[in-house]
Amino acid sequence: MIKLVAFDVDGTLRDRDFLPESTRLALQRLKDQGIMLALCTGRSEFEMTSLREELDIDWAITCNGCHIGYRGKTVFGTAFHAGTIQEWLQHADQLKHTLLLYGAEGMFTNQQHAPYFLQAQQEIGFMDPILLEKTDKVPDIYQCIVFCDGEQEQLYVGEERNQYYMHRWRTWALDINPSGMNKAVGLQKLIDHLGITTDEVAAFGDGLNDLEMLQSVGMGIAMGNADESLKPKARYVTRSLREDGIAYAVDTWIL
Template identity: 70%
Template sequence: MIKLVAFDVDGTLRDRDYLPESTRASLRKLKEQGIALALCTGRSEYEMESLREELGIDWAITCNGSHIGYRGKTVFGNAFPKDTVRLWLQEAEKQKHTFLLYGSEKMFMTRAEDPHFRQGQQEIGFMEPVALQSIDEVPDIYQCIVFCEEHEEGIYTGEEKGRYYIHRWRPWAVDINPTGMNKAVGLRKLMDHLGIRPEEAAAFGDGHNDFEMIELVGSGIAMGNAVDDLKAKARYVTRSLKEDGIAYAVDKWIITSAS
């Protein structure tokens, strides 16, 4: 019986401002069945607040698993050491790289204007960040996005890239998360907190940073628009986001097993 369903956001729940009405109806149906819902995304809690409230979802696993919030309040978090972040920002200033820093309540940016950030904002819809005033006053940071080329990321990750969870999502942008973190780690933490076993959970995803999450749960579901590698790992492959893929999967594989 399914007790928890986790959803990646971009490319899964929504495409920019487009969120199918069939998806909204399916979320209501799941809640009526007493099934817990969670967002599970590489974005920040700050960026997910309006969507979470709009959809009536209590839990958000953000920053690729590094932060878990309940109705916007931190429940679990694995932040970078502040000294590490300060060193990165000092180096970024020399290299003229821009950092996007994900805290629990705000999203900070180190440079007022960056063409790569603006391109990312246009492509996937970043919210406008707050300017970081001083590296001496850095709050807890759960994820960094560095706008740099792949050959430059070693400046921050070091020679041993296994020290961090790294997800390069554009040639000019890379996510960096604390050691050992990914969406599955955050989702398992939430499942342990709620007393839910992996076989009692389902998860939807479409991208490379969904691999671990899809493998963790008993019902890993890849969207029809997912990357081929994720489809190969998933237990099920549904239709695409724009073909009502979540509604199709909920009716075919989740509600039936929840009853």
């Protein structure tokens, strides 16, 4: 019996500002059956506040598994070493790269109105980050997005690239997370905290950063609009987001 369902956000629960009414109703049916819900996303806790509250979801696993919050309050967190972030900020300043840094209670950047960031903001939506001055103390950071191409990423991860979890979601944009972290690791921490088993968990996703999560749970479900290389790794493939894919899967396989 499924006791917890985890949802990726972009491309799974919603497409920019579009969230199907059928999805809202399906989430309510899950809650009516006593099933717990969690967001599980590469975005930050700060960005997810309004959606989590709108959908009345208690748990959010954010920053590709590096931060776990309950109603917005940190329960578990795996942050970068502060020296690493300072070093990356120096690189970015020299190379004129834009960094987007995810903390628990805010998003930060080294430069505003940069072209790649503005393009990402237009394509998938980002809240406006806080500009970091060189003298500012940087808070705990759980994820860094570097707006650079594949060759330039070496300037940040170098020979230690295996020490990070990386997800390139555009040719010019790369998520970097601390060593050993991904959505499956974050979700497992929540599973252990709740005292349930992986067989009692279902998860929905559409992107390659959902791969480990879908393979780690009892019922991994890929969206119909998912990356084609993700679909064979899932237990089920549902319809697309805009074809009521969440509702179809909830009624067909979970309830």
